[in-house]
Amino acid sequence: MAEATAARAAPARRRRKGFQTRRFPGLATFSAIFFGYLYLPIVILVALSFNANRTATIWTGFTTGWYGRALANGDMLQAAGNSLTIAVSAMVLSTVLATLGALGMSRRRFRGRTGVTALLSLPLIVPEIVTAVATLLFFVALGLQLGLATVILAHTVFCIPFAYLPIRARLEDMDPALREAAADLYANEWKSFLRVILPLLLPGILSGAMLAFIISLDDFVITFFTAGAGSTTLPVYIFSLIRMGVTPEVNAISALMLLISITFVSLSFVLASGKHRI
Amino acid sequence: MLATLRRHPALQRLLLIGPSAAVIGFFMVVPLGLMVAVSLMGRNIYGGVHWGDFTTEAYVKFLFERNLDDTLAFNPVYLQIFLRSFWLSLSTTVVALLFGFPVALYMTLQREPYRTVLIFLVTVPFWTNLLVRNYAWVLLLRDTGLINGALLGLGVIDHPLPLLYTPFAVAIGLAYSFMPFMVLPIYASLEKIDFRLVEAAYDLYAGRLTMLRRVVLPLARPGIVAGSTLVFVPCLGAYVTPALLGGSKTMMIGNLVAGRFSEARDWPFGAALAFFLLAMVLLAMLLQALRSRRQAEAG
Numbered sequence: 001m002a003e004a005t006a007a008r009a010a011p012a013r014r015r016r017k018g019f020q021t022r023r024f025p026g027l028a029t030f031s032a033i034f035f036g037y038l039y040l041p042i043v044i045l046v047a048l049s050f051n052a053n054r055t056a057t058i059w060t061g062f063t064t065g066w067y068g069r070a071l072a073n074g075d076m077l078q079a080a081g082n083s084l085t086i087a088v089s090a091m092v093l094s095t096v097l098a099t100l101g102a103l104g105m106s107r108r109r110f111r112g113r114t115g116v117t118a119l120l121s122l123p124l125i126v127p128e129i130v131t132a133v134a135t136l137l138f139f140v141a142l143g144l145q146l147g148l149a150t151v152i153l154a155h156t157v158f159c160i161p162f163a164y165l166p167i168r169a170r171l172e173d174m175d176p177a178l179r180e181a182a183a184d185l186y187a188n189e190w191k192s193f194l195r196v197i198l199p200l201l202l203p204g205i206l207s208g209a210m211l212a213f214i215i216s217l218d219d220f221v222i223t224f225f226t227a228g229a230g231s232t233t234l235p236v237y238i239f240s241l242i243r244m245g246v247t248p249e250v251n252a253i254s255a256l257m258l259l260i261s262i263t264f265v266s267l268s269f270v271l272a273s274g275k276h277r278i
Numbered sequence: 279m280l281a282t283l284r285r286h287p288a289l290q291r292l293l294l295i296g297p298s299a300a301v302i303g304f305f306m307v308v309p310l311g312l313m314v315a316v317s318l319m320g321r322n323i324y325g326g327v328h329w330g331d332f333t334t335e336a337y338v339k340f341l342f343e344r345n346l347d348d349t350l351a352f353n354p355v356y357l358q359i360f361l362r363s364f365w366l367s368l369s370t371t372v373v374a375l376l377f378g379f380p381v382a383l384y385m386t387l388q389r390e391p392y393r394t395v396l397i398f399l400v401t402v403p404f405w406t407n408l409l410v411r412n413y414a415w416v417l418l419l420r421d422t423g424l425i426n427g428a429l430l431g432l433g434v435i436d437h438p439l440p441l442l443y444t445p446f447a448v449a450i451g452l453a454y455s456f457m458p459f460m461v462l463p464i465y466a467s468l469e470k471i472d473f474r475l476v477e478a479a480y481d482l483y484a485g486r487l488t489m490l491r492r493v494v495l496p497l498a499r500p501g502i503v504a505g506s507t508l509v510f511v512p513c514l515g516a517y518v519t520p521a522l523l524g525g526s527k528t529m530m531i532g533n534l535v536a537g538r539f540s541e542a543r544d545w546p547f548g549a550a551l552a553f554f555l556l557a558m559v560l561l562a563m564l565l566q567a568l569r570s571r572r573q574a575e576a577g
Contacts, residue, residue, distance in 0.1 A: 130515065
């Protein structure tokens with residue numbers, strides 16, 4: 001492939017010495033600056049979380065003390081526990097719903113399919129703040145007590161499209177001949193689903209589940225409006241700390257938050273891109 | 279029972295799609311409808327809604343202030359916040375495009391596996407906590423922050439520049455928050471370009487800029503339009519970035535809406551403002567959908 005491109009590019013190259021059609025001067029430098037812009041703030045945040053100096057941004061020495069303090073902070077642990085409960089519940093619920101939905105949508109075309117697709121992607125379109133206040137109004141109108149349950153419900157709704165998309169993509173890639181082959185080998189529909197479709201779908205389901213987990217774990221705006229007094233999550237807790245002022249402890253908690261997200265994104269990326277040809 | 283299901287694919291489909299559609303329908307579409315209804319209700323002084331008290335007061339309040347003698351006076355405060363949000367979102371989109379396009383082009387020109395690594399690097403910030411990423415900019419931009427510290431240390435300035443709590447800080451934060459939405463769609467459309475077209479343009483004595491303008495840009499247009507919509511729309515509804523990096527003078531629609539529910543305790547007005555925001559976003563999405571459909575029909 002590379003040789004073929006080079007051969008095709010040859011006449012152009014002969015025209016002017018050293019002229020390369022796939023090169024743009026300055027583009028690499030520009031991109032390097034761009035990636036610096038993308039990652040520098042994160043790197044600085046993590047670096048400052050190890051800074052011994054309490055107030056200023058001046059580096060005075062290395063310490064892991066802020067992490068120790070953060071991990072001994074009862075409120076922080078309580079919020080982290082809530083975040084975990086909510087994220088796991090929302091992940092399981094939304095992934096089950098999304099898997100069923102994706103399986104239903106992958107069958108033959110039917111009337112109203114575009115409408116269902118639009119409905120399933122609605123949580124991606126509606127601004128978070130609108131979803132947040134509408135959900136709050138709804139819960140209050142129903143007379144529900146705001147707490148962990150209301151947050152889990154709200155999170156499940158906006159996690160559905162994130163779980164749905166990777167599963168749907170995986171189904172789309174699947175060769176319909178597989179189902180036919182299973183049928184030819186006398187597998188009934190249920191057996192062909194369990195033994196053929198589900199194992200092939202599993203990476204998509206896991207990838208979707210992880211995205212749903214991170215999206216729930218990271219959410220701030222919707223949680224802020226639908227959480228009661230005892231159901232504060234980690235992002236809501238971090239927000240209240242930031243409002244009170246910048247401290248190295250906030251940096252440490254934020255860095256931990258970043259670490260969790262990045263771990264899960266990497267896992268999801270590996271699962272989704274590990275394409276065994278199906 | 280399984281046999282019955284097999285004979286009725288429509289029933290089977292209903293059982294599969296039904297639950298997720300019902301959950302989104304009941305917990306999202308119904309609340310949005312309720313929100314519109316609340317925007318037409320009277321308010322309770324202590325928060326909440328005065329049900330059954332139909333009034334358009336919330337919509338009047340958007341443009342007018344009621345004087346003591348019940349006459350209306352034009353009040354541009356809320357309109358200004360909407361216009362500012364619009365303007366900030368638009369400039370953020372332009373900035374993101376100016377940065378995102380060259381980077382997407384650069385990514386297209388790379389070989390595997392380097393290319394996949396770059397895609398991963400662009401994607402990761404999107405999945406990391408928005409709050410934390412914006413907070414990182416507080417550390418950079420504040421008076422004792424890194425940028426001011428460096429400039430003071432180098433002797434470029436005597437006093438720290440007021441960077442934080444300005445429209446500039448909000449624009450930087452927004453562009454930073456939503457950059458992946460710009461880069462990835464443009465990359466997706468650039469990736470499909472047949473590079474023989476580029477070579478043909480060079481063979482026909484086009485310079486680099488002419489080639490970019492006449493060959494690459496038209497082919498990348500769907501990605502540019504999609505990316506711009508994907509950046510503009512979440513910017514318009516942003517809450518976290520203006521809350522952390524903006525001051526009271528850089529309030530955006532999201533903060534205005536939130537404020538009606540917390541401090542001001544005027545839920546019907548908050549609902550009306552949220553409805554305006556939703557209408558603007560849906561309009562932007564609709565325009566983009568129509569545009570891409572027209573393009574698909576034309577091409």
